[in-house]
Amino acid sequence: xxxxxxxxxxxxxxxxxxxxxxxxxxxxxxxxxxxxxxxxxxxxxxxxxxxxxxxxxxxxxxxxxxxxxxxxxxxxxxxxxxxxxxxxxxxxxxxxxxxxxxxxxxxxxxxxxxxxxxxxxxxxxxxxxxxxxxxxxxxxxxxxxxxxxxxxxxxxxxxxxxxxxxxxxxxxxxxxxxxxxxxxxxxxxxxxxxxxxx
Numbered sequence: 001x002x003x004x005x006x007x008x009x010x011x012x013x014x015x016x017x018x019x020x021x022x023x024x025x026x027x028x029x030x031x032x033x034x035x036x037x038x039x040x041x042x043x044x045x046x047x048x049x050x051x052x053x054x055x056x057x058x059x060x061x062x063x064x065x066x067x068x069x070x071x072x073x074x075x076x077x078x079x080x081x082x083x084x085x086x087x088x089x090x091x092x093x094x095x096x097x098x099x100x101x102x103x104x105x106x107x108x109x110x111x112x113x114x115x116x117x118x119x120x121x122x123x124x125x126x127x128x129x130x131x132x133x134x135x136x137x138x139x140x141x142x143x144x145x146x147x148x149x150x151x152x153x154x155x156x157x158x159x160x161x162x163x164x165x166x167x168x169x170x171x172x173x174x175x176x177x178x179x180x181x182x183x184x185x186x187x188x189x190x191x192x193x194x195x196x197x198x
Contacts, residue, residue, distance in 0.1 A: 010082045014195070020073050021192040024066045029059075031106070031189040032117045037063045038185060042178055044158035046165065052158055064155040068148045070188065074135060075144030083132035089194055092129045099128065106193055118193075120186035122179055131187035138184050146170065150177065 008016070028034040041060050044052050052060055077083065092103040105118040120128060127134050142150065150170055157164035165171055 010080075010085060013077050013080060013082050014086075017073060017077050018192070018195045020070060021188055022196070024070045025189070025192060027066050028063050031185075031192075032113060034063060035182070035185060038067075038181060041154055041158055042181075045154040046157075046163050046174065048161060048163050048166075051161060057159070060155060060158055064151055067151050067185075071147045071151070071184070072144050074184075074188070075139055075147075078135045078139055083135055086130075086132055088130040090129070102193075104128070104190055104193060106196075118189070120190060122182040123186050123190075127183065127187065128190070131190040134183050134187035138180050141176070141180055151181075 025031055025034060028037060037059055040052065040056065041063060044050060044060070089103060091100065093099055099119070101115045104120060105115040123131070123134070138147075150168075153164050153168050153170065157167070165174070171177065
């Protein structure tokens with residue numbers, strides 16, 4: 001007798017997504033390290049003269065692999081519509097309009113870092129309040145498979161003395177690609193902080 005697999009509930013999807021966020025950020029050294037590594041990856045990918053040191057390559061590879069897994073899962077969860085049902089975090093700002101530190105900074109973060117190190121620099125006010133709105137824009141630009149190919153190309157270009165612009169047919173707007181990748185990373189970080197610590 002064949003049993004049908006039941007679809008996961010919204011809560012199960014959110015829990016699985018939260019676990020993947022934790023796994024990703026732990027594997028890449030936290031949010032500030034992942035943001036710095038993404039910046040390095042893009043710098044190396046678009047340069048013809050600057051290449052990573054031998055010690056940087058494993059960190060770049062870890063980010064590339066983790067980012068691709070996170071993009072795939074985020075795309076799957078985004079397609080279910082679960083993110084559309086999540087209520088905006090209205091308490092992201094104080095009554096005076098300043099962002100609440102606990103809405104974007106992990107309280108267990110390294111003591112040497114300040115809240116500014118965790119603050120998202122690529123998100124609008126609306127995206128800061130509701131980071132889930134970043135994903136339809138992100139996946140509206142490319143499907144998950146397209147993003148995974150793009151991140152792979154960035155990684156391999158980073159290892160060569162050749163800019164990704166020289167061999168990639170998928171680069172339409174480098175600045176937009178950079179902005180979308182950082183927005184994706186920052187929105188993922190905000191969701192992780194709010195799901196884990198608030």
